Amino acid sequence: MGNQKLYKGSLQTIILKLLETNDKMYGYEITQHVKELTKGELQITEGALYPALHKLEADGLLAVEVAKVGNRLRKYYKLTESGTKETANKLEEMQEFLKTMQHLVNPKFSME
Amino acid sequence: MGNQKLYKGSLQTIILKLLETNDKMYGYEITQHVKELTKGELQITEGALYPALHKLEADGLLAVEVAKVGNRLRKYYKLTESGTKETANKLEEMQEFLKTMQHLVNPKFSME
DNA sequence: TTTGATGCATAGAATTCTTAGGTATAAATA
DNA sequence: TATTTATACCTAAGAATTCTATGCATCAAA
Numbered sequence: 001m002g003n004q005k006l007y008k009g010s011l012q013t014i015i016l017k018l019l020e021t022n023d024k025m026y027g028y029e030i031t032q033h034v035k036e037l038t039k040g041e042l043q044i045t046e047g048a049l050y051p052a053l054h055k056l057e058a059d060g061l062l063a064v065e066v067a068k069v070g071n072r073l074r075k076y077y078k079l080t081e082s083g084t085k086e087t088a089n090k091l092e093e094m095q096e097f098l099k100t101m102q103h104l105v106n107p108k109f110s111m112e
Numbered sequence: 113m114g115n116q117k118l119y120k121g122s123l124q125t126i127i128l129k130l131l132e133t134n135d136k137m138y139g140y141e142i143t144q145h146v147k148e149l150t151k152g153e154l155q156i157t158e159g160a161l162y163p164a165l166h167k168l169e170a171d172g173l174l175a176v177e178v179a180k181v182g183n184r185l186r187k188y189y190k191l192t193e194s195g196t197k198e199t200a201n202k203l204e205e206m207q208e209f210l211k212t213m214q215h216l217v218n219p220k221f222s223m224e
Numbered sequence: 225t226t227t228g229a230t231g232c233a234t235a236g237a238a239t240t241c242t243t244a245g246g247t248a249t250a251a252a253t254a
Numbered sequence: 255t256a257t258t259t260a261t262a263c264c265t266a267a268g269a270a271t272t273c274t275a276t277g278c279a280t281c282a283a284a
Contacts, residue, residue: 005121006209008240008271013118017217028262038212048241050264072249072262094217097118098210100150105129105206120240120271140231160272162233184231184280 007042011052013094014044016061016079016087024065024078027053053077061086119154123164125206126156128173128191128199136177136190139165165189173198 018030025033031044056062061083065076079087130142137145143156168174173195177188191199 004205004209005241005270006125006205007213008121009117009119010213011240014216026262027264028260032261034216037216041208041212042216045242046262046264047243047245047266052240054264069262070250074262091217093116093118094213096153097116098214098217100153101122101206102210104126104146104149104154105203105210117239117272123272138231139233140229144230157273158231158233159235159274159276163271166233181231182281186231 004042010094011044011048012056013090015049015052015056016083016090019062019077019079020084020087020091024076026067026074026076028074056083116154122206123156123160124168125202127161127164127168128195128202131174131189131191132196132199132203136188138179138186138188140186168195 014034015030018033019025022033027046027049031046031049034042034044053062057064057077060080062077063080063083065078067074067076126146127142130145131137134145139158139161143158143161146154146156165174169176169189172192174189175192175195177190179186179188
């Protein structure tokens, strides 16, 4: 996932957030979407993405739907009910984390 | 380090930033300082902190100065010259990361 | 006098991601 | 038409970082 270790730990949250916004997506689509959204800053590697998707599925947060496009298959992922709840939790945690880090590294611009 | 994996990858930057602001600090002091600054949100564990300090020292970013206080010793760490430069780099990367993540998880509040 | 705070440290496990492959179809280009 | 690039899935081995669980020792407070 990119070259920056800062993103370590945030992949699940990123995936869940994308699926909250876009309803259903397939793996390759996610990598391209993130690349565009971040102007190339963040490149999710497939070696990180697919295991992450499988784990989210195994944990019951995502459901899969296989589609055939031409002669190739795509695996569309979407949030389950508990996935939607967990997404809300994870986004809250992420906001808290971002606020805390902002405060730590740049106290001037994060006064409350 | 707390229970949140989101902080994975940001420990070095946190340490460097603290030393940039406070000139010199010892390990235990760092844990307490972060705990206060984050109102308990982030608790750096010693099992994460000390190896991190040793690595930063080995990489030439920190210099150590042992002090005796009463009958106990403290190891004060401070930035070296290259440590100061690297701190600037890491803080820039962190700002970029925070901006990117904010944009990803909450596009509404991160328009430019 | 025993607990809690201070202060250092390491070893092993767990987690996450990177690197480096593998397979295959479709489109573009040389 | 042959080859490269893009699309689309996947996994295994290793690196890197952190957590959990220890250990040792001093000092203050209960």
